[in-house]
Amino acid sequence: MKRTQSVASFSIGNKDMHPVLIGITLAASISSTATFVINPGFVYVHGLSAFLHYGVAGSLGILSAFVVLTRGFLRVGEAHQALTIPQWIYYRYNHRGFSLFFAFLNLLSITFVVLILVGCSYLVTGLFGLDQKVALIGVLVFVFSYVLMGGTYAHAYTNTVQGVMMILVTVFLVVTGWQHFGGDVTGALTRISTDYAAAFNPSSDLYFDVFSVFVSGFVVTFALMMQPHILTKVLYLRSEKDIKVFVGTTVGVGAVFMLMLLIGFYARLAGLDIETQDTVVREYLLFQFSGSLWGELVLTFIFITLLAAGMSTLDGILVSLSAMVVTDIAKPLVSDRIDALALSRWVLVGVGIVGLALAWNPPPIIGLFAQKGVYGLAAASVVPVVFGVLVRRHVPLVVVFASALTGIILHLVLNLFWGVSNPAVSAAWGIIASFAVGGMGLLFAGAHKH
Template identity: 75%
Template sequence: MTPEVFKYCVVGAYAALVYWLSWRGMRRTRSVAGFSIGNKDMHPWLIGITLAASISSTATFVINPGFVYADGLSAYLHYGVAGSLGILTAFLVLTRGFLRLGERGAALTIPQWIHYRYQHRGLSLFFAFINLLSITFVVLILVGCSLLVTGLFPVDQKTALVLVLVFVFSYVLMGGTYAHAYTNSLQGIMMLLVTAVLFVQGWKYFDGDFIGALRSVGAEYAAPFNRDSSLYFDFFSVFVSGFVITFALMLQPHILTKVLYLRSEKDIRQFIISTVVVGSVFTLMLMIGFYARLAGVEVESQDAVVREYLLHELGSSPWGEYALVFVFITLLAAGMSTLDGILVALSAMVVNDIVGPLASRRVDGLKLSRWVLVGVGVIGVVLAWNPPPLVGLFAQKGVYGLAAASVVPILFGVLVRRPIPVWVVWGAALIGLAAHLLLNLALGVENPAVSATYAIFAALVFGLGGLLLSPARAVGPADLSTAD
């Protein structure tokens, strides 16, 4: 079998398997609740793998290695070390309380959770609308996947965008959360295998001396704080912002709502272990940035580092062409594993938290959820049609603003065991979002993680001050203590 025939056979088999899993998911999806979070009958290990695959998407597998390629060890520490600690801390701190309150309020989305916790429809509507900033991450994934498709098939990037969109949306339209979970499990296993192989395959470039190899590129490239970098140049930009923003990113709708898939609190331990272990393996993909730099791979665009490295390593030998097919499909799967999760979360929010409260008559939520998916897809392709030079930073501007706005409402909602005045939550959310956008877009803070971290600190100061100034029995629901 020639490499060309093998490529189409493997792609066809992968697509058929994904559609079969989606069909199985469709058979179990009979309501908006089932479409949004499933029927609480999935094993915690399955949910953990699903979540790890959602977290470690095109950003980890395709885009972020480009930052490592450009900025060296400091970028790796930012994403791989500080970020991993932020993920672990977020789930240890938030999972139990978020699940408990979500079950009490029968919440399907984060805005519904916000409404139950604070009993304020305007606040939940605000969060439903700002969660639409997740569309910037949809753009990142679409661009990253289209770059991979152009390396696999003789098509231009715009055609690749449409192909990716049609494939992902078609299988998510079928099965919702079950399609997302089942396909993510398949894709997560593929991602684990490819990550391990690529990590071992490229280790030769260090020649037994990790730091020495990096210093051959430059002293700053091998430094934990790269003074030549405009993004990762000191302890705050590398470690503090990496930890804080990744902690906050776990509050995104397509991530934290995975907690609501769990059957009960008894599943939390297995869920966290599987998420952290699998996610930690995925971060090894960042090493490709080092490998590409040490291999002398030249790229026109930082976002194309992974594609060019794989073509350099695997495209010149017959057996490599076979391996390249499987690797590219797996990297595509990495993007799709997050894209489908975002799509399910966004459609659920639009239907449950925007259309539902504002509609004058009852609507068919399941049918509308699927139409919303189509609308999100069209908007995503329009934004990705002519992408910005660094799509990673473009996505961070929007998603990090959402994260900065979410920290106080969710963190305080879980940890503070008394009613919280709504004005405190409103103020902290607005400060988080506005401060991030102001610092990043107007005041020259180039790294979105740094601007978002400053904004989160400002929101936390406001929130803590508001709690100290408010009476212990402030106006609000009196029975929402997270302690049983």
């Protein structure tokens, strides 16, 4: 809190953090409750196809996004001292209305806040035997309190500690659970069913062909790196010299975290019959480690670490959301003279109340609920950010605006009305269409100019 004296230091710090620290912070932010608590449930239900979707295609999407975008995004951000993605959009395209559109669009991140709150509350009920709604309030109050005080510094320092704990627990769980494969990974999965062991699961409604497993996983994860709590980490860096260490740390630590998906296999191979997909990790851990004092001690540390995994993303989203509402909505619409730091803290309280209301009676599969909103944000963001970084010449505003609208509208129409049950598939089609619209717009603008 002593180091958080302005809305800039609250939002991105004072550019005095080591790139390794920022890399661990980012890896922990990307690999949140989704990776550690919710996504292993998809592997438990759908098998190898879900593992390849999240673990392989997703990891390649993350790597590609950072290799392609980091340097150019930092260059534009440095030139204008941007604090948020909508502000970066404003400086790149010089249009306040477009940045406002993005600021309101980024409020879709609230769906991910709900996922994390629900996932963490399930863990607290497993750890303390509390009622789920009491656990929900406890998680909310705890995380919101420390972010309220310290902003980015609270987020980065806690994330580093959380990240190190997450590495240790991931390695421990992967090693101790490997015996469930019985020395024959393919054979063990095939014994469950041939569909379960297939790269494309014909009996799955989510991961059944090349597009739903690999293409959508890669495309959507690439686009997800445009989320406000992820790409803005690049702005924490001191200079372009830090990029290699930062990207290397992020990708290396993130690859370790992806191994948590194996818990879905372990739970299935252990013969556990789990009705609620979102509780697979909790039930597996209780099965594996309950029954002895040593096991209970290990279980406690693991549960606390999984809570840390959720909090490490939640605090990042909260910092970016509150900074964005103040910088990109309140200041342009209300007044430049407002106390930005105080308002950013009040915004946090508002986000907490809305998040709690949405999480109070969560939908049956919280992962799909969160994906609808966050993937929509990704589908709208990807072309404006990618074109803003890679296309050096003037990009007409109408081109990027039409691309953004195409991405999010097609995703929502396919997912909500046309029966595409996997949000990654609907978002991937939205992103592909968005790039097609953007590419044709650039060609037309270039031809028209000549």
